[in-house]
Amino acid sequence: MRQPIVNICLFFFVLQVICIVASLLYPNDFRYVSETNIGLLLRAIPVLGIISLGVGVLMITGEYDLSVGSVYTLAGYSIALLFGMGLPVWLAVIATLAIAIAIGVTNGLITVKFAIPSFIATMGAMLVVRGVVRWLSEGRTVSFKPDETFSGLLTGAFYGIEAPFIWFIGLALLTGLLVHKSKLGNHFYLVGGHEKTAIAVGINSHRVKVIAFALASLAAAIAGILSITRVGTATPAQGIGLELKAIAVCVIGGLFLSGGRGTVLGIVVGACLMYMVEDVLLLLRAPGFYLDVFVGAILVVAVILNTWLTRKAGK
């Protein structure tokens, strides 16, 4: 379980060192260590990072959620519209999170009760939820301007560190506690590792999976609220493709599509790595298509390495 994570952390560390050294050597051409760039990274990572935490937990139980990108957008519209109707902002938050949990539970129940692949169940949810967003938005963007206290809490800065990043780390620690230190977390791994065995020792695998689906949806909604609070607006087409990016982050971080393996630290490092690569390419003024090529290559190499390491450890 530890092997792939050591690998990915090492790679991340080496890349950091190279970037910092390069930036110190060529301070004018490669502004990696600059306040603007670091601020940019710390604001960019949390949205995908938080979604990946949820997707990762679900992936540990051996399932996927393709609807998180749509739920992310729906959450933005939900909080903006509810707030616009005059609801207090905290109630709008609670209602939005409740809607997300309901979608997650529905995804979970459909997957386990009809025994169909979650890939299909959540692909359906992805389309349905995206359709609801288009219907709600009538194709228009929506704006969200909450009071200072609320936006400060979600998007301000504490001691110079961007609030979204603090939220991300806080949620990652909570997820780590749940996944690695709790009884339910152990059940996530056992169900994902071998569902039949988990059932044989008396674990209610359906319940465990439905909870994981709810968490994935919840995380996507938190990211959606964070995003619209920071940017102030949402568009109906935003968030498309986030579901695949989140799966990529998890896989780079050492999780397995087949479930039962991986760490929360891996998800965090995976998310950071994804944006670092993007950032470095931007700083080097590389054309946009380089990004896809790089992320794609890293994804496949990471999976090959992780599979190889795990197989070696299992021998």
Place this chain on the structure above:
Amino acid sequence: MTIPSSTPLLALKGISKQYGHVQALSGVDFQINRNEIVGLLGDNGAGKSTLVRIMSGVEFPDSGQVFRDGQPATIKSRKDSEKLGIETIYQDSALVGSASIMRNFFAGRELTKGLGILDTHKMNAIVMDILVNMVRISGINSPDILVEALSGGQRQAVAIARAVYFKTAMLLLDEPTSALSVRETAKLLEHLAELKREGVSAVFITHNLYHAYESCDRFTILSRGQVIGSLAKAETSVRELNDLIVKY
């Protein structure tokens, strides 16, 4: 109330189970006595696995009764069978390969410090103590080793250690030797004898009559869903058991 030692630990009476048009079991009587290893024998499709699944609560019979220490009981779920002290070790799925020894050992019965937070320290200590002092598995020096890194025999030993620790009264072993080497099989049969000394009864489901004959006290033979014989070791031989299974 004291229970006379002659009362079976578990008795099944007239158990029938049908899957569609297939009569998997019809009117089967089966019992496990105190301090006894029962061999459950029979050819493929005889109904051995169905009977095991009924005793472990994974399947529910269409008709029939269950008695624990002479008292009527029902086994409708894995939780029910656990309460009656029944633990099953399946041939292919006793443990989760991608999880550590400790996490498998306490799977579904984790110790917590309250609020659902695992007491990892305590569980690690217990696992190591049991593995080193009781089951004596060689080559295991950490509770964090993933089960997939263990040999087939070591895996069975971990599953058996778990049963011993949780004070299982009856252990159902479904084809435990089918994936083991000769040496590991010998070790497993040793563990079975040890289990008996610890006061655990066992049901040994197998094709291999030699393994069964060596370790069991009594044999129940199934054929096409019916019991065709129940013999004590003293009154039979491997040859007779073989003939019984082949003829029916």
